[in-house]
Amino acid sequence: MNLGRVIGTVVATQKYEGLQGKKFLLVQPLDHALRVAGDPLVAVDTVQAGKGELIYFVNSREAALALEPFFVPVDAAIVGIVDDVAPETAQPLADVFSSAKTGGAL
Amino acid sequence: MKLCRVIGPVVATAKHKAYAGRKLLSVQPVDEHGAATGSSFLAVDDVQAGPGDVVLVMQEGNGVRQLLKMGSQVPIRSLIVGIVDRVTVSA
Numbered sequence: 021m022n023l024g025r026v027i028g029t030v031v032a033t034q035k036y037e038g039l040q041g042k043k044f045l046l047v048q049p050l051d052h053a054l055r056v057a058g059d060p061l062v063a064v065d066t067v068q069a070g071k072g073e074l075i076y077f078v079n080s081r082e083a084a085l086a087l088e089p090f091f092v093p094v095d096a097a098i099v100g101i102v103d104d105v106a107p108e109t110a111q112p113l114a115d116v117f118s119s120a121k122t123g124g125a126l
Numbered sequence: 127m128k129l130c131r132v133i134g135p136v137v138a139t140a141k142h143k144a145y146a147g148r149k150l151l152s153v154q155p156v157d158e159h160g161a162a163t164g165s166s167f168l169a170v171d172d173v174q175a176g177p178g179d180v181v182l183v184m185q186e187g188n189g190v191r192q193l194l195k196m197g198s199q200v201p202i203r204s205l206i207v208g209i210v211d212r213v214t215v216s217a
Contacts, residue, residue: 021167021204022165022167023152052154053166057165067142076136076138080187081187082187082203085187085199085201086144099145100141101138101139103137104137105134105136105137106134108134109177111131111177111178116180116213117180118215
């Protein structure tokens with residue numbers, strides 16, 4: 021799943037009947053620091069997200085499973101409205117990596 | 127699976143019912159030396175991982191559904207399935 025910002029709405033009257041009555045929103049994918057991460061995409065809304073809201077979405081087959089009754093032909097679905105994203109904190113480089121480069125990671 | 131470093135929790139009250147009661151973490155994919163590669167994404171945590179942990183993330187819905195045993199109506203695609211203790215890169 022990925023974070024995203026709702027940047028617009030998409031209306032399509034002529035469409036596959038399984039998509040009737042579904043709301044489509046234009047989403048700009050973001051990373052945890054809310055930086056742009058990929059091109060905007062159209063996602064079906066399942067949580068009444070509004071313009072400008074920070075959301076998270078799921079893609080591929082799991083998007084179709086977010087809808088009742090599935091199986092609706094969508095590959096991106098907004099499944100949550102985000103209240104808070106924990107910022108990155110400087111973490112000591114865990115000694116997990118036995119040949120860890122000095123100063124690598126974040 | 128992907129090697130990732132946990133960044134921190136993502137809180138969302140209004141969400142699809144399959145996410146109710148589940149912890150959502152933002153994770154940063156890392157390479158075999160721990161260096162960040164690619165954009166961060168979100169994963170449901172099932173192993174009580176915390177910020178800074180290096181974790182194994184499965185990104186395939188079918189496997190997630192089988193693990194979570196919540197039936198088929200589960201729009202979750204990324205799941206943290208392990209906390210990594212050691213990665214050794216043989217020369």
